[in-house]
Amino acid sequence: MGSCCSPNKPTAIALVALLLAVHPAGAYAATPDDPFESMNRGLYAVHRALDAVIFGPAARAYKAVLPAQLRKGFRNIITNLKEPGIAANDLLQAHPTRMVKTVTRFAVNSTIGVAGIFDFANPMGFPHHDNGFGTTAGRYHVQPGPYLFIPLVGPTNFRDFLGYVADAVTDPLAFQPFHDGQVIYARAIVDGLDQRAQADDQLRAIDDMSTDPYASLRSLFEQNRAAQIHDAVTGVTGSSEPTLDNFDDPGAAPPPAATPAAEQKPVALTAPDEAMDRMVEAMLARPLAPMTAEMLSALDLPPVESPPAG
Numbered sequence: 001m002g003s004c005c006s007p008n009k010p011t012a013i014a015l016v017a018l019l020l021a022v023h024p025a026g027a028y029a030a031t032p033d034d035p036f037e038s039m040n041r042g043l044y045a046v047h048r049a050l051d052a053v054i055f056g057p058a059a060r061a062y063k064a065v066l067p068a069q070l071r072k073g074f075r076n077i078i079t080n081l082k083e084p085g086i087a088a089n090d091l092l093q094a095h096p097t098r099m100v101k102t103v104t105r106f107a108v109n110s111t112i113g114v115a116g117i118f119d120f121a122n123p124m125g126f127p128h129h130d131n132g133f134g135t136t137a138g139r140y141h142v143q144p145g146p147y148l149f150i151p152l153v154g155p156t157n158f159r160d161f162l163g164y165v166a167d168a169v170t171d172p173l174a175f176q177p178f179h180d181g182q183v184i185y186a187r188a189i190v191d192g193l194d195q196r197a198q199a200d201d202q203l204r205a206i207d208d209m210s211t212d213p214y215a216s217l218r219s220l221f222e223q224n225r226a227a228q229i230h231d232a233v234t235g236v237t238g239s240s241e242p243t244l245d246n247f248d249d250p251g252a253a254p255p256p257a258a259t260p261a262a263e264q265k266p267v268a269l270t271a272p273d274e275a276m277d278r279m280v281e282a283m284l285a286r287p288l289a290p291m292t293a294e295m296l297s298a299l300d301l302p303p304v305e306s307p308p309a310g
Contacts (some may be wrong), residue, residue, distance in 0.1 A: 033147050033157075034218065040149040044214050047151040051196075055152075059196035071194060073117045078191045079128055080109050080116025084172055086131040093131075093139045095235035101126050129237040130228065133170075134163025138229035147218060152192075155221035 034040065063071070083106035090099035105126035109116045122128065137159050138144065145158030156164070168174065173184050210216040231239055 031147075033144070033222070035146050036148065040147065041214055043151055044149045044217075047149070047154075050151060055192075055196055056200070059193050059200065062193040063197040063200075071197075074190050075194050076109070076113070076119050077116045078187055078194075079119075080106065080113070081173065081187065082130075083109075083128075085167060085170060086129070088170070089131040089133060089136045090235075092136045093232050093235070095232075098129075098235050102129075127237065129231070131232070132160075132163050133166035134160035135228055135232045137163060138225075139232035144222075144225070147222070149214075149218075155217055157225075160225070 031037075066074075083102055087099050087102040087106065090096075090102050105121040105128065108121040108124065108126065109119055112118075113120045119128075142159055144160070148156050148158065148161060150156060150161075153164075171184070173187070206213050206216050206220075231237055
């Protein structure tokens with residue numbers, strides 16, 4: 001599967017825009033969110049052919065030739081370059097605390113992390129999280145629109161497609177002194193190879209376990225994006241873990257719980273701080289009433305003795 005930061009992303013986006021303009025909804029459309037399924041399956045087949053001949057072997061060679069620590073260093077640099085855009089979207093999503101953590105992460109890794117080669121911020125309590133304008137749109141309830149599969153990019157939708165454009169326009173490397181594209185393309189190539197190498201086992205599992213890899217990939221993408229949008233709403237990374245469908249039936253609903261309600265054990269709070277915050281807010285929201293003599297007498301308080309005169 002290609003990366004969303006693939007080097008040929010602008011070309012792929014232009015190609016898909018042209019195909020959408022001339023290609024009607026196909027006979028394969030089976031779900032409301034994928035009206036262009038016929039076209040998408042054709043593009044998926046093209047992507048798989050290119051991946052089998054070019055991208056897959058290149059990614060596996062990249063993983064085999066470069067030591068793990070060197071690949072991790074490249075990955076850290078690329079991740080660090082994304083942090084300014086992530087911080088901007090944190091702020092647009094009305095999560096200033098999350099934005100401050102992202103800025104702190106960027107500052108730490110850009111300085112003591114030697115331009116992002118080393119990720120010192122993560123053990124300090126500032127982990128990385130993905131974000132973008134497509135996620136920001138989803139946070140404000142912009143619907144995803146039809147599902148798309150773009151060669152060299154992978155699964156996406158109309159909302160995220162427009163988010164890619166906004167991400168590219170606001171990319172710091174698109175301005176001086178990197179506007180010639182050399183750094184952008186080098187970053188995109190390395191990022192694409194690294195992401196493809198990391199996803200190799202997952203893609204093999206989908207091929208081996210699924211009777212319809214296209215539908216399984218679509219289902220996994222939609223569930224993961226829904227979880228990321230939920231994180232953007234709450235401002236908490238990992239606040240909603242997606243429930244993954246069975247590979248053999250991507251549209252199947254999750255199985256019901258087998259344990260009867262009477263036998264279920266009480267579940268401990270996973271976020272006591274949030275529960276405490278809600279209790280405090282509820283207490284503060286209550287109006288204060290003056291204590292009357294009847295209320296004081298009902299308390300049955302012991303009499304207060306006057307101190308002896310000095």
